[in-house]
Amino acid sequence: AQTVTQSQPEMSVQEAETVTLSCTYDTSESDYYLFWYKQPPSRQMILVIRQEAYKQQNATENRFSVNFQKAAKSFSLKISDSQLGDAAMYFCAYRSGDFGNEKLTFGTGTRLTIIP
Amino acid sequence: GAVVSQHPSWVICKSGTSVKIECRSLDFQATTMFWYRQFPKQSLMLMATSNEGSKATYEQGVEKDKFLINHASLTLSTLTVTSAHPEDSSFYICSVARNDGSPLHFGNGTRLTVT
Numbered sequence: 001a002q003t004v005t006q007s008q009p010e011m012s013v014q015e016a017e018t019v020t021l022s023c024t025y026d027t028s029e030s031d032y033y034l035f036w037y038k039q040p041p042s043r044q045m046i047l048v049i050r051q052e053a054y055k056q057q058n059a060t061e062n063r064f065s066v067n068f069q070k071a072a073k074s075f076s077l078k079i080s081d082s083q084l085g086d087a088a089m090y091f092c093a094y095r096s097g098d099f100g101n102e103k104l105t106f107g108t109g110t111r112l113t114i115i116p
Numbered sequence: 117g118a119v120v121s122q123h124p125s126w127v128i129c130k131s132g133t134s135v136k137i138e139c140r141s142l143d144f145q146a147t148t149m150f151w152y153r154q155f156p157k158q159s160l161m162l163m164a165t166s167n168e169g170s171k172a173t174y175e176q177g178v179e180k181d182k183f184l185i186n187h188a189s190l191t192l193s194t195l196t197v198t199s200a201h202p203e204d205s206s207f208y209i210c211s212v213a214r215n216d217g218s219p220l221h222f223g224n225g226t227r228l229t230v231t
Contacts, residue, residue, distance in 0.1 A: 033219075042224075043224075045222035047219050095220075102148060102150075103150055103162055104211070104220055106159045108158070108159045109158075
């Protein structure tokens with residue numbers, strides 16, 4: 001079974017600074033997807049960024065980028081120019097690449113606080 | 117616009133009663149939907165995979181007789197919490213999958229409080 005580990009229960013960053021959230025995972029599969037989701041107080045799950053395991057290039061979405069290290073099974077999220085609206089719970093998630101097995105396995109989450 | 121509609125957004129019920137939560141796929145036909153539960157300050161834990169036209173697949177430790185799942189059409193899955201107890205109070209959230217590797221779409225969740 002796949003597992004996802006987020007070792008930082010809480011992180012804080014000064015507004016406009018950069019912060020990196022850590023995520024490691026364990027799998028025996030070669031084809032899979034990794035995601036970072038943001039969950040604000042409204043509890044809506046918002047997709048931040050997605051990475052396909054077969055792609056060597058790290059995904060980027062505006063101020064959000066990942067450092068995907070497949071051999072190390074590491075998938076960290078970097079948030080640049082942090083904004084107050086970035087404050088939320090962030091969950092790392094794994095999804096198999098197998099057709100018909102689209103369920104997500106989540107890490108325990110990291111609560112990000114933005115300091116004005 | 118929203119891809120997944122989940123209702124109700126919150127519900128309070130008395131212990132011993134049953135509560136039904138609906139999850140609708142608005143933009144596409146979904147053969148598979150997922151039901152997650154999230155306790156306060158915890159992560160999302162998969163409860164079951166809802167398969168259209170067949171029985172749901174439950175995760176280990178989830179009581180299938182307590183959490184009834186019906187996926188009778190390609191756009192609707194329901195989760196019924198039967199004989200609810202205070203320990204069932206939680207946040208329940210559904211998600212819908214396309215079979216193309218695209219990210220799951222989540223409903224807005226249902227906050228259930230059992231008194």
